Amino acid sequence: MQQIFNFILKNSNKLLFLLLLGISLSLTIQSHSYHRSRYISSANAFTGFVYEKINNVKEYLNLREQNNQLAFENAELKKLLYNGVDSLGTNVSMPKPSGLENIKVYNAKVINNTFNSKENYLTLLGGEKDGLKADMGVVNSLGVVGIIEKTSSSYSTVQSVLNVKSQINAKIKKSNHFGSLIWNGRNVGFAQLIDVPRLASVRKGDTIVTGGRSEIFPENIPIGTIDKVYIDKATNYYTLNVRLFNDMTNLGHVYVIENLKRAEIQKLEEETKNE
Amino acid sequence: MNSTFITNSLRFVMLLAIQVVIFNNINFLGFINPYPYILFIILYPVNGNKAGLLMASFFLGLIMDMFSNSGGVHAAACVTLAYFRPAFFRFSFGVSYEYQTVKITDKLSPERFSFILIAVVTHHLVLYLLEIFRFNFIWDILLRTLLSTIFTLLLCIIIIYLIKPSKR
Numbered sequence: 001m002q003q004i005f006n007f008i009l010k011n012s013n014k015l016l017f018l019l020l021l022g023i024s025l026s027l028t029i030q031s032h033s034y035h036r037s038r039y040i041s042s043a044n045a046f047t048g049f050v051y052e053k054i055n056n057v058k059e060y061l062n063l064r065e066q067n068n069q070l071a072f073e074n075a076e077l078k079k080l081l082y083n084g085v086d087s088l089g090t091n092v093s094m095p096k097p098s099g100l101e102n103i104k105v106y107n108a109k110v111i112n113n114t115f116n117s118k119e120n121y122l123t124l125l126g127g128e129k130d131g132l133k134a135d136m137g138v139v140n141s142l143g144v145v146g147i148i149e150k151t152s153s154s155y156s157t158v159q160s161v162l163n164v165k166s167q168i169n170a171k172i173k174k175s176n177h178f179g180s181l182i183w184n185g186r187n188v189g190f191a192q193l194i195d196v197p198r199l200a201s202v203r204k205g206d207t208i209v210t211g212g213r214s215e216i217f218p219e220n221i222p223i224g225t226i227d228k229v230y231i232d233k234a235t236n237y238y239t240l241n242v243r244l245f246n247d248m249t250n251l252g253h254v255y256v257i258e259n260l261k262r263a264e265i266q267k268l269e270e271e272t273k274n275e
Numbered sequence: 276m277n278s279t280f281i282t283n284s285l286r287f288v289m290l291l292a293i294q295v296v297i298f299n300n301i302n303f304l305g306f307i308n309p310y311p312y313i314l315f316i317i318l319y320p321v322n323g324n325k326a327g328l329l330m331a332s333f334f335l336g337l338i339m340d341m342f343s344n345s346g347g348v349h350a351a352a353c354v355t356l357a358y359f360r361p362a363f364f365r366f367s368f369g370v371s372y373e374y375q376t377v378k379i380t381d382k383l384s385p386e387r388f389s390f391i392l393i394a395v396v397t398h399h400l401v402l403y404l405l406e407i408f409r410f411n412f413i414w415d416i417l418l419r420t421l422l423s424t425i426f427t428l429l430l431c432i433i434i435i436y437l438i439k440p441s442k443r
Binding site: 012044116119 | 295307325342408
C-alpha cells in the first residue's frame with residue numbers, strides 16, 4: 001500500500017499528463033467518428049456569443065456582395081412569380097393551404113466559417129428557439145451549404161459540404177443519374193461526385209443538383225457544374241470533379257430547410273428494415 | 276508568487292482572445308493559420324508548478340477546441356507540449372537549466388530560438404496529426420506543419436519583443 005502511494009506521489013505529473021491526454025484523445029476520436037454528439041462545439045452559449053460579436057464587425061466588410069446576391073435572388077423569384085400567371089390573370093401555381101406543406105424554410109446567419117481544415121464546420125446564429133434542429137439542410141441562394149450537426153438554444157453548428165465526412169445524395173440534372181457528393185479535402189472550390197454509373201452521359205459543364213433520395217434536401221437544389229470526369233479504376237464508376245456554385249469562403253445569410261415528412265419516412269424505412 | 280499568477284492568468288486570457296478574434300481568421304493561402312496562443316506554455320515560469328501548467332494548458336486547448344469545433348485536438352497538443360517542456364529546456368539550455376534562471380523574453384540567442392522552434396514544431400505536429408487523423412493525408416500534414424510553424428514562429432518572436440518589459 002505504502003509503495004502504491006509512493007509511486008503515485010512520485011509520478012503525479014506523469015499520471016496527470018496521461019489523464020489529460022486521455023481525455024483530449026477520447027474527445028478527438030469522438031469528434032472524428034460518425035453520428036456522435038459533440039460536447040465541445042461552438043454551438044454553446046459562450047463561444048456563440050463571442051462569434052456573434054465578432055461577426056457584428058465583420059458583416060460590414062462584405063455588405064455589397066451580400067446585397068448583389070439578394071438582388072439576384074429576388075430577380076429569380078420575381079421571374080418565377082410572373083411566369084406563373086396565366087392569360088386569365090390567375091396564379092397557376094397556387095400555394096398549398098397551410099398545414100399541408102412538406103417543407104419549412106427558416107432564415108439564419110453564418111457567424112463563423114472554417115474552410116482550412118479537413119473537417120469544416122460553420123456556426124449559425126439561430127438555434128432550437130428559432131425552430132432549428134439537427135439534420136436539417138442548409139442552403140443559400142447559390143446552392144447547398146451543409147447539414148446541421150448540433151444545436152443549442154440560440155446557435156447551431158453546420159457540417160459544411162467541405163467536410164470529408166459529409167455525404168450528400170446528388171444527381172446530374174439532365175440525365176437523373178444519382179451519385180454521392182463528397183469532398184476529398186483538397187480544394188475549397190470543388191467537391192466530388194462519386195459512384196456515378198458508366199451508363200450516364202456526362203459532359204463537362206453539366207449541372208449537378210441534389211437528388212430526390214435524400215430526406216434532408218428537397219430535389220433540384222443547385223450544387224455546381226462538372227469540371228472534370230475520371231473513371232475510378234477500382235469500381236469502374238465515374239468520379240466527377242464538381243465546381244461548386246457557392247463560394248464557401250464567403251457566406252452570409254442562409255436558409256435552413258426542414259422536411260416535415262422526414263420523421264414519417266424514417267419511421268417507415270425503419271419498420272421495413274426490421275421486418 | 277502572487278504577481279506571477281496574475282501575470283499568467285492575464286496572459287492566458289489575452290492570448291486566447293487575440294487568437295480567436297484575429298489569428299483564427301487569417302487563413303493565409305487558404306489553409307495556413309498561425310497559433311501564437313501557445314506562447315502561454317512557452318513563457319510559463321521555468322520553475323513554476325508543473326501540475327498547474329498541465330491543467331492550464333489542458334483548459335487553454337479545450338477552449339480553443341470549443342471555438343474551432345475540433346474535439347480535443349488543441350487540448351492534446353497543448354498538454355503534450357506542456358509535459359515535454361522540461362525536456363526541451365534541457366535540450367536547448369543544457370542540463371543545469373533550472374539553476375541558472377532562464378529568461379525566454381531576453382535577447383534572442385540560438386538557445387532561445389531552438390527552444391521556441393522545437394516547442395512550436397511539437398505542438399503543430401501533434402495538432403495536425405490529430406486534426407486530420409488520416410494517413411492518406413500524410414504529406415498534407417507535414418506541409419501544413421512546416422508552413423504554420425514558420426508563421427507561428429515569426430509571430431511568437433514578434434509578440435515576445437512587443438510585450439518585453441522595457442529595461443531600466
